[in-house]
Amino acid sequence: MKKALNRLTNYYSKPYNVVLLAMILCLTYLVVFPLLSIFQDTVIVHNAEVMRITGSKAGDLTAYHWLKILLGKESMNNFYTPLMHSLITSLGSCFVAILVGGLYAWLVVRTDLRYKKTVAQLFMLPYIMPSWTLALAWSNFFKNSLVGGTTGIFTSITGIATANWFAYGPFPIMLVSGLHYAPFAYILIGGVLRNMDSNLEEAATVLKTSKWRMMLKITIPLALPSILSTFILVFSSGMNAFATAQFLGLPVKYYTLTTQMYRYLNGTNPGAGYALALMMIIISMLVLGINQKMIGTRKSYTTVSGKCSNISLTKLRGSRNTISIIAVAFIFCITIVPLTSFAIESLITIQGNYELSNFSLKYWIGTDNAITNGILVNSTVWRALKNTIIIAVCCALGAGTLGCLSGYAIVKRWGSKVSNIVNGLTFIPYLIPSLAFGTIYLSMFSQQRGFIPALYGSPILLFIIGTVKYLPMASRSGVNSMFQISATLEESAQILGAGWVKRMTRILIPIQKQSIVSGYLIPFMSGMRELELFVLLYTPGTIVLTALLFQYNSKGYDQYANAITLMIVLIVIVADKLISKLTGASIETGIGG
């Protein structure tokens, strides 16, 4: 008895065990429970469905939803085709993201590319911008007469009508969301490239390995774990992306699982919507499982041996200038050009007319506009801005801290069951589509549950859902950074009598400051530009900028929407710069610009 008690006290005197246990408790409530409740929702009759399911009343068990999407005669249209579309666009955007992000990471970290600083800084922009703003820009430039109204800038200038496949559907969806997530690949792959033990490549060089072979057989395989985790992240995001698919897919009736789910959830058959959500989660989990299998444990990727700094840069030689210019020009096309287009669109009074006389600042500072005040003198905008910043900062602090702690605890107990469970749990939120997640939280927290009061209408609800939803990224970053620290560093501090808090704050965190800061930055940026997650949860009191932007956009207040988009992007850039000034680390410098 006493022995058991001793063992118990010993177990819980280790901070990482406490962290793991606390994480399991919290995540069970905030992740597993919602997941189960999604499942429950797929087999019961909802209020809206009483009419369509004859002889049922709300709350009855039913197989209707599953039969409808899997076996019904419309199942091809309801499920299988959207599924194919989702898979195609997700895989396509993974390909684009890894190719573009990986290429840029390699160029910046490993070659003597010119303008590295510019490249590194600008390359973050697509990720900072809400993904659908790139879609918006694409449509601004390339839309054709299919949807009616004015054609895009490209057609106006060149007179060439864009083909449907080019303007809408899978191709632009892949490209736009791929480019949106390319910075992710850039961060993850760049981090590995930078920290990789340079001897591993030098050994290959000495053995007369050609450049290509080096890339294919050494560098890429060594970066494979991070390439695969990029793949998982982008694939899941692609599966769950709603706005981009809605925006670029709808004109040609190209439905993906998310847009299809939105129809159901918003329409008269939420049960089928939940069933789709569950299918999406299952698919993402399958992909995750395959990824786990592929990395395996045998090859143990301890490629990062301390802080090796002397990476020899590949010389681009003759093509240095050409490559540098192409690299910068491409980034300009996907960042500055769309941003400029938003700036211009926010200034013109009558759309499609780009004469100087048509320019006006009234959508920024006007107080006598027909619709509403200019965004800088508009109390709704200011309130939304305040809410956005508070929520984004809180989510970043919440997710970043939890991610760092759980990363530490997971690595400490690596391979143990409890560590695997937490590692899995922290990742699940990534697999749950934001829209469905939001719906579930809405029903979970709209009434009092136990000691937790009703949270609907409170910013705390947005904070909780944001923290949970962004935890996967933060904890990935935490695990990665903790893996790079040899256990002996902490142990030696322990022997010198440093307590756990001191070890964390004086040893571990300073060593991995850069990657830990990026563990906070990514949730912050996500929070700043989040839409899908909040769109069902916000109230007039807790409105955020993106939600306002969505409102303006759907009402056709294009100038306001463009102005707000610019505002969001500018705020995040300023915040990013501020953090880099204060901590000496940012996402750009973290990767070595």
Place this chain on the structure above:
Amino acid sequence: MPNILLKNITKKYKDSAAVDCLNLEIKDGSYVTLLGPSGCGKTTTLRMIAGLETPTEGEIWIGDKLVFSSQKGIDITPDKRNIGFLFQNYALWPHMTVYKNIAFGLENLKWNKQDISVRVTELLETLQLAELAERYPSELSGGQQQRVAIARTLATNPAILLMDEPLSNLDAKLRLDMRAELKRLHIDTKSTFVYVTHDQQEAMALSTEICLIKKGLLQQYCQPLQLYSSPQNKFVADFMGSPSINFIDFMCQSEGDVLDLKSEDFNLKFRPDDEKITKQFETARKVTLGVRPEYILIQPDGNIAANVYSSLPSGMETMVILEIGKLKLNAVVFGSKDYLTGSKQKIRFSGNKNILFDYETQNKIGLGSIEV
């Protein structure tokens, strides 16, 4: 088979020079060790020979090929220098099996599968790795990883093998075993070995020549035994040998064909090999006498009294630290002997390879024998 020639090689990091105007000729088939305390620039030198690091100034020749020249703007990449490189941390590729690691270089040379298999199997046999062929590096012990790294480097039969502290990550016993293996390997492969270590015993045991470097500056480049018995300066004398050489400061003046050495604790006479040396000391000046521990004999008929400060027997020999006044001397006594700490003993100086250094410049003045 190529000589390696370094001409005025300098490597600067910002303002400090890691290697300063190094001139070195490494003869074909030799086993040259770059030796020195950590941070002295030896690894940098090795990496510059390999082409992994670019010198700031100078020229490097491998055989009759100029592989680097700062003036002519030549910098041949490592893969074209025909070298093998053994890394301190082995740098085995974690995602490849032992077999794949070893075969990799051969695949680069476009060998056919059959030949590769024969060659790899042969190496696996030689290095006793046959059962481990399908393992991944993380599944090997340090010694096994080391042997895989050697096999990988040897696979392509490089004419020059550059090794960066390859034994420093092994435990002591394994290290001794591997020394013998490396020396055999040198004979068997007939390659030129350039070897970096901070361990002077390893350098002594293995090399045909040692290049001793201190803070980027070449101190002495010669055969190991010569380095030991006739060091150019006090640093070299001190660095070589374990236990370390004894240094005793004296006032020195010539007296006939011997030198009269005087100190607070005792006086000695030094008979130099070269008579000219006595002429330098017509007026008295300070010198440092270097006496190797094995030249101090503990004998009942010795002529100087000393206390035993401590005695450290190892079975084969015993290291004794002796006290004469304030002076402490290292002595080595061969055979299984032990001395009581604090006991009084008589000692005498023997040998004719005692070394006289200038006190100011610390350079060697000459060798000679000691009389009392």
